[in-house]
Amino acid sequence: MRSAGQSNPSQRHAEKIFTGAPRLVGVLLCWAMSLFVANEALASDSERLLDQRVHAFLVEHTRELGRDVEINIHPGAARLGECRDPQPFLTNPEQRLYGRVSVGVRCDSKTSQTRYLQAEVSVLVDHVVTARDIEAGSRIGPADVKLVEGRLERLPRHALLDIDDALGLSAARPLRAGSLLQTHHLRRERLVTRGSKVTVLARGNGFSVRREAKALDHGSLGEAVRLSIEGGDHLRAIVTGRGRLEVAF
Structure with missing residues (x-):
């Protein structure tokens, strides 16, 4: 007959498991946390490489547009898997390469995985403005126009970027000094x-x-x-x- 306070073997085994459970849970939590941190680091490295590839791709394709090019890549809305070998491409070869630009990225030549990113591209250029008031029908000469700086994405699509494109043409309507010149403001004689x-x-x-x-x-x-x-x-x-x-x- 057992004395009071004396436990049987099955009770002692249960107590041992119970007292060891917190330690096991702690080990499992540490392991899960280490996996999470490792996966987050891997995803971060993958996203960093993807951004670098897209940035370099846009720099190369906008090299001839102007100077002081600024590129801001918008992160994707959804968290996707690792992109092992990002290969950027233009989703529309005819699109403008300034303002909002759409870029596709193929992640692996062995799979069909493709991502799509949006980027804002800003380019500093010279554009043509009138140096003085010009009457309708007047022929444009070197003293009538000058170049000023501006951001390409903020200019109208038909803005003139080269003074030679204006010289010798006639004003289609009266133009005030400082007017931004566009193709429809001028006509050939x-x-x-x-x-x-x-x-x-x-x-x-x-x-x-x-x-x-x-x-x-x-x-x-x-x-x-x-x-x-x-x-x-x-x-x-x-x-x-x-x-x-x-x-x-």
Whole structure:
């Protein structure tokens, strides 16, 4: 007969398991925590590599756009798995490479896993503005325009970025000093009128021939115009001046 306070073997075994349980739980928690930290570090390294690849990809593709390029990559909304070998590509080869840009990333050549990221690209460029008031119909000269700096993504799509693109053209409407020049603000002077008699110079290897022709189109400097020559034959020539065109053979 057992004395009071004396436990049987099964009770002692249960007590031993019970007292050892907290230690086992602690070991399991430490192991789980170490796995979590390791996975988080692996995911962080993968995301860092992905961002680096996308950033380098955009730097390379925007190199010719301007200067002081700023790139901000937006992180994906969902936490995805490891991206072992990120290979960025443009989701639309025709898209603009400034402002908001969409970039796809293939994660592994052996799988079809693809991710899509958004990035903001800002580029500093020069653009053309008027240096003084210009009346409608006035021909643009070097003193009428100047270059100023601006962020490309904030400029209208048809803004002029080169002064040479404005010189020699005429103002389509009155322009105030400091106006940002766009293509629709300017027009080319018409140098050839449809139905008019023009002079066409044909040039070739060691020869040149000048003759009269009839213009079948209106034309400005550098534009191609259809011509009708004696005998009813047609040809195309480039406008080189008022009533003058040239064709090369």
